[in-house]
Amino acid sequence: MAGVLPPNPNDPRVIRTRQLILDAFIQQLNIMDFNSITIGDITKAATINRATFYAHFPDKYALFEAFLLDAFTNMVVCKVDTKGPLTKKTLLELIVALCNYHETSHHCFKKYDSVALLLEENIKLHLEKLTLQLISGADVAADSKSLATAATLLSWSLYGVTYRWNLEGRTEPPSELAVRVMPLITDGFHMFN
Template identity: 55%
Template sequence: MSNVFQPNPNHPSVILTRQNILNAFSLQLHKMDFNSITVLDITRVANINRSTFYAHFQDKIAVLEAFLANAFLEYVLNRVENEGPLTEETIRQLIFSLCDYHVASNNCIKKYDTLVLNIERDIRLQLEQFISPLLSKSNHQANPKTLETAVKIVSLSIYEITYQWNLEGRLESPAELADRVMPLLMLGIKSL
């Protein structure tokens, strides 16, 4: 058992310190490659000591994961209303959001194949958590297990389609990608 102090994650000062660390990491990421960034670089920019850093993050990889998860959520919330039902336009905007996210995160993680699996898992989980209430509002009488399966299918489909789009060099615009895949996704959703 570790004797490391674990701050209350909901306390305002903890939230501010964590955001300060993420902001410092972001500034460093714009100046240098991820491999070149050290915890000391981050703590100097954040104006905190190393023990404060380690009270919030295990290492710089954990900071990268949190940074990308926050970026993903920001991209989604900038385009998609999270209170309404899951509609064709919502899916279109989710596709655009993920395209934006992949383009922006490409420089951060392209050299870090070992990190990609963890980051992808976290992003897919966030996408599921975002889509689940939207799909539930649209299909409130559907069987819960069927809804759960549909959420996974839609989430994984959107993520994988946009991920492949990015890997293959973004040969079509996000709008063209959305136009191509929307009929297939909507066909499955409408069958609920």
């Protein structure tokens, strides 16, 4: 609509309404398949009208993106030192945090399979940005393309190993998984030659 300003993100009422929408969405994810959830379901659970919803989010996919970013920030980013360089300690923390993220995500959704692909794309994107930030923080003499490639390789590897851990029933504690895969990550694959 022309002439309508977006809500002020610092206004306490806007923050509360946005949280109401997110809480209602999470509630719906616990009882319904993501693809079955409608804006009407969310607005009814949040006790708001559709116009209020659309003032905050253009659609349920943007809401899902906001939900995932918030969860990723709280469960992964907050668990590592993002200001420092990438170290073995940081990698261990990342693996454990990603395991916890997968486990929690698996329990949050009624039909995990319906959101798994969206979840994967989202995690990989944010994890790659975080990894690039950590790699760039180290004193490494490399061009930006090499750093970006390294960030992609590392982030997708971290995602893959923790995804597989979750898929195969979480048979070992996250800390043990982290210790077990660390030599592959830090020393590369020369150990197989």
